[in-house]
Amino acid sequence: SQKIEQNSEALNIQEGKTATLTCNYTNYSPAYLQWYRQDPGRGPVFLLLIRENEKEKRKERLKVTFDTTLKQSLFHITASQPADSATYLCAPSAGSSNTGKLIFGQGTTLQVKP
Amino acid sequence: DVKVTQSSRYLVKRTGEKVFLECVQDMDHENMFWYRQDPGLGLRLIYFSYDVKMKEKGDIPEGYSVSREKKERFSLILESASTNQTSMYLCASSTTGRAQETQYFGPGTRLLVL
Numbered sequence: 001s002q003k004i005e006q007n008s009e010a011l012n013i014q015e016g017k018t019a020t021l022t023c024n025y026t027n028y029s030p031a032y033l034q035w036y037r038q039d040p041g042r043g044p045v046f047l048l049l050i051r052e053n054e055k056e057k058r059k060e061r062l063k064v065t066f067d068t069t070l071k072q073s074l075f076h077i078t079a080s081q082p083a084d085s086a087t088y089l090c091a092p093s094a095g096s097s098n099t100g101k102l103i104f105g106q107g108t109t110l111q112v113k114p
Numbered sequence: 115d116v117k118v119t120q121s122s123r124y125l126v127k128r129t130g131e132k133v134f135l136e137c138v139q140d141m142d143h144e145n146m147f148w149y150r151q152d153p154g155l156g157l158r159l160i161y162f163s164y165d166v167k168m169k170e171k172g173d174i175p176e177g178y179s180v181s182r183e184k185k186e187r188f189s190l191i192l193e194s195a196s197t198n199q200t201s202m203y204l205c206a207s208s209t210t211g212r213a214q215e216t217q218y219f220g221p222g223t224r225l226l227v228l
Contacts, residue, residue, distance in 0.1 A: 044217075044219050100164075100210070106154055
């Protein structure tokens with residue numbers, strides 16, 4: 001079955017450093033992959049989408065890579081700030097076609113210390 | 115901006131009660147989703163709907179039903195609440211076509227079943 005794995009351990013980094021979060025998927029090839037941010041007690045908010053034919057996508061301080069050979073996506077936040085502290089969810093599409101459905105990872109909590 | 119609202123932020127119910135969770139979106143989206151989120155398990159899809167009166171089971175539909183009588187409203191029904199349905203419930207919506215890939219979430223309903 002399709003499986004999504006994110007590092008369940010919290011990631012603690014110092015302000016100004018680059019945070020790197022990992023998402024691995026197994027047993028299928030998603031057409032695209034999204035990253036969402038979730039703050040405590042709130043719903044997830046969309047950040048970035050990357051398609052299977054794209055290697056890298058950037059948006060301001062955010063960068064996402066998509067390695068279909070390794071079946072892995074990396075999510076980077078450069079020059080991190082305390083306001084970046086949140087849980088980040090990886091969400092590949094459910095299957096190789098665009099059905100609008102996603103499979104969510106369990107999320108990695110990032111804590112940026114001043 | 116897309117707005118997805120959920121009828122309650124917090125809800126406390128007794129075992130065996132019938133529970134209704136309501137979700138409304140204001141962007142004329144065709145697709146609507148209900149997830150539950152539990153620690154360590156991520157978001158799991160309960161049901162989704164591609165159109166009015168259309169519904170499809172997600173990964174964990176047991177013990178739940180849904181209703182979509184109007185395009186903007188998607189209701190989740192717990193026919194007879196049980197303690198293992200204590201969870202955070204999140205509603206999301208998306209449009210069709212390529213843009214359907216991004217889901218917009220409501221704030222969530224935290225349900226406690228005693």
